Amino acid sequence: MKAVKTLDKYISKQLLEVFLMGIVIFTSIVFASDTFTSLIKQISMYGIPFNIAILIVVLKLPSILVLSIPMGVLFSIVMTINKLSLNSEITVMRSCAIGLSRIAKPAFAFAISGMFVCFFINEFIAPFANAQAKKLTIWAIQQQNVPDGKVNFTIKQTGDHNVLKKLLYVEKSEKKSLNNLTVLDVSKKNTIQIVQANKGSANAEAWEFKNGVIYTINDTGKKILNSTVFDNLTLYNTTSGLKDKLLKESAEEMSFFQLLRYIKKHPNLETHYLNELKVSLYDKLALPTMSVVFALLGVPLAMTPPRARFNRGFLFSILLIFLYYLVRALCLSLGETGTLPPIIAAWLPNIVLFSAGAYMYHKKAFKIS
16 A cells, blocks of 8 residues: 555656646747737737736736646646656556556546646636736726837727728827828728828827818729818727727636626627627636546557657647647637537537547556556
């Protein structure tokens, strides 16, 4: 019994070391591929100060951890078991009448712990952090709407389904003063409005133009319907489209039970938006459980044949993670569009990989036990 406990400690220690390394790697990858892109966009398009943008990124880290924890669990299990197999330590354990099920016990305990940690972050920490990040984004946009010192840039305002409504071109922005502006307004049916001005300024509520002219033309652009010269003109809110989107209730800012109550309280929401919320609701449970599913897959995949001379764990981990998140993204998209029921869209990748993992684990355990 004492020898078995020592074995558990030995395997658990290696799992934890590789897990921490995996968390750093996968969190960095997710950050670089998604959050960093959003950070650059917010700085360049909306003039959010760099220090504020960094704080927003920090507040987004809990959401990134929810994605990277299952990756880290798989990475640690596959790398650790594969190393034990490669070094013939699995063979030694088998000779001592210790089967795969007993060897894998610390791995499954570790995966279950990862699942609960992931659920805790997703339920209590991430919603609060995401809500604070949104409030900070709105505040930063209201403080400074145009990047100071920038030349030859555009700012667009979109409506539903990301359809372009207005496009603003600024030749130069200096000390919150805008020089040589042109606005293309295509929000009205059958007409296009073009506003040109020498000077202008921006605040949290509107664009202010000075000394310019407004041209109204038909939608083909071939006929001028009207032209008006102005000294001062207040046109529209520069970030209304973005703020409307930010102010919309987001599933990321609600825990599972908060989101469940919200859906029950608002049954008549727009179909697409309601589908998004329902998919997110079920995904809040499905994503943390992937730690256990990955463990079930990782243990048999990590078992290296005796003649192997290299560690295949890293390759297996990357391929499996890529496959899962590719299928997951596809299923979630199908659920949001209504092609799949939301509960099926969220749980289908888990069910498929769990079935494959259970079959592989049973086959491998039966052969070496």
